[in-house]
Amino acid sequence: MTAKTTEAVDDYLKAILELSGPAAERVTSNALAAHLDVRPASVTGMLQKLAEQQPSFVKYEKHYGVRLSELGKRRALEVQRHHRLIERFLHDVLDFAWDEVHEEAERLEHYISERLEDRIAAKLGFPETDPHGHIIPEKDGEVAERKEIALSQWPCAVPAVISSVSDRDPNALREMKRMGLVPGTGLIVKPGTRYASLLVRIGAQAPTRLSRELASGIKVVERRTLTGNARG
Amino acid sequence: MTAKTTEAVDDYLKAILELSGPAAERVTSNALAAHLDVRPASVTGMLQKLAEQQPSFVKYEKHYGVRLSELGKRRALEVQRHHRLIERFLHDVLDFAWDEVHEEAERLEHYISERLEDRIAAKLGFPETDPHGHIIPEKDGEVAERKEIALSQWPCAVPAVISSVSDRDPNALREMKRMGLVPGTGLIVKPGTRYASLLVRIGAQAPTRLSRELASGIKVVERRTLTGNARG
DNA sequence: GGCCGAAATTAGGCATGCCTAAATCATACA
DNA sequence: TGTATGATTTAGGCATGCCTAATTTCGGCC
Ligand SMILES: [Mn+2]
Ligand SMILES: [Mn+2]
Ligand SMILES: [Mn+2]
Ligand SMILES: [Mn+2]
Numbered sequence: 001m002t003a004k005t006t007e008a009v010d011d012y013l014k015a016i017l018e019l020s021g022p023a024a025e026r027v028t029s030n031a032l033a034a035h036l037d038v039r040p041a042s043v044t045g046m047l048q049k050l051a052e053q054q055p056s057f058v059k060y061e062k063h064y065g066v067r068l069s070e071l072g073k074r075r076a077l078e079v080q081r082h083h084r085l086i087e088r089f090l091h092d093v094l095d096f097a098w099d100e101v102h103e104e105a106e107r108l109e110h111y112i113s114e115r116l117e118d119r120i121a122a123k124l125g126f127p128e129t130d131p132h133g134h135i136i137p138e139k140d141g142e143v144a145e146r147k148e149i150a151l152s153q154w155p156c157a158v159p160a161v162i163s164s165v166s167d168r169d170p171n172a173l174r175e176m177k178r179m180g181l182v183p184g185t186g187l188i189v190k191p192g193t194r195y196a197s198l199l200v201r202i203g204a205q206a207p208t209r210l211s212r213e214l215a216s217g218i219k220v221v222e223r224r225t226l227t228g229n230a231r232g
Numbered sequence: 233m234t235a236k237t238t239e240a241v242d243d244y245l246k247a248i249l250e251l252s253g254p255a256a257e258r259v260t261s262n263a264l265a266a267h268l269d270v271r272p273a274s275v276t277g278m279l280q281k282l283a284e285q286q287p288s289f290v291k292y293e294k295h296y297g298v299r300l301s302e303l304g305k306r307r308a309l310e311v312q313r314h315h316r317l318i319e320r321f322l323h324d325v326l327d328f329a330w331d332e333v334h335e336e337a338e339r340l341e342h343y344i345s346e347r348l349e350d351r352i353a354a355k356l357g358f359p360e361t362d363p364h365g366h367i368i369p370e371k372d373g374e375v376a377e378r379k380e381i382a383l384s385q386w387p388c389a390v391p392a393v394i395s396s397v398s399d400r401d402p403n404a405l406r407e408m409k410r411m412g413l414v415p416g417t418g419l420i421v422k423p424g425t426r427y428a429s430l431l432v433r434i435g436a437q438a439p440t441r442l443s444r445e446l447a448s449g450i451k452v453v454e455r456r457t458l459t460g461n462a463r464g
Numbered sequence: 465g466g467c468c469g470a471a472a473t474t475a476g477g478c479a480t481g482c483c484t485a486a487a488t489c490a491t492a493c494a
Numbered sequence: 495t496g497t498a499t500g501a502t503t504t505a506g507g508c509a510t511g512c513c514t515a516a517t518t519t520c521g522g523c524c
Contacts, residue, residue: 008511029472042512044473049510063472063519093325094351107343113336119326240481261502274482276503281480295489295502466524473518480510487504494497 026065133164133183166217258297331405365396365415398449
């Protein structure tokens, strides 16, 4: 039973969680402003208000950035759980395409009750990931960890499996699906081709060119590591 | 594609629709304030803002009340359609009890997209009523009319069928379900018993006492009139 | 150590939508 | 034809959360 939040507050907390990365580093006002599509001045205002609350969702040092408190992390994970459960539900039960679910979930995540969250999870059989491969936090805030790496950072010639893809660009998602770039697909980056595009063998297909832009939305793990729905 | 609205505006429009009744009479500020649980001064403020918009959702005469414009009626019906589809979906697909669906729908009705509305309707096979018997407006704003009457007004000894029940009081709903007072159930009011309680034969049961309060939430139609899921 | 540019904050405003307290209006009835 | 009473509106405020413009701070570089 965390304190009462608004849609705006929830979105700030989730943004801080997602921008601070696995090491929970400080997040800058500018980064938040870009992610949330508001002006930096608005971010400062919100962070000040959040920081002076008692108890507070954030630790904020003027001019140095913000990070989540335990309470803030708890709430951010709860909203993220809502988001990802809703995406899987829309996709699996209501026939939404994987490029359509994000926008809808971005709103609904703030307005479903705990009861509805639980019924959705039960209906789906307590899924572990959303349609883009992102891990759904447990109800108690636990997150199954996984050391995934951006495809652009992955070494050549080492077999990898797609673990997740960014869900924020519908066009990119449609293009990925067309090329077979979905979670679980295996791939290998061909050596010496890391300029404007990557030469990649996707699954069992012949090697294809993959733009850096598209590649930037893809995260991978080592071939054997993926638990569950591997396909490559 | 009606103009952009907020949750508050949607709730005002829906309240005006529901309080103005089949004859679309003017609704008073006080009635709205009571229904929406805000102060009358707040209602006045909102009605003034709505009335001076161009195009406007309402026709408002200072000191005399408000009614919906065509645009306002269109929007109110759309929100009502959302509400009732969501209630049926939560009940039929996600195992919500009939006394749990209203509160959830009251929030979600404002936040589902047209796409989600359509998918829910399709998944349900385009249902005609919500779990409380209320008719779901069509997507184009058409409403199947039905001349239902409050049970308290129904003549004695004339066979009736429950057409709908009020969904706003969870306790009353649980009590109704326990007594078999659900849409489709037939009943007859016994003569000469219209004081603090009604003596009523519900379905095939022995006659029971029914408090005026519970009866006030029940609407009925003539025995043969109900289309569809009659049970009485 | 001082300067410069980028990042961040402060200052001042606006829109929404709620509140309480103080007028004012409509109207029933004496 | 007043008048009182309840309904309604006006006046003034507050919280949230966004904006632009102006100012301050940070940090790297000469
Ligand atoms: Mn959101
Ligand atoms: Mn996702
Ligand atoms: Mn509502
Ligand atoms: Mn209902």
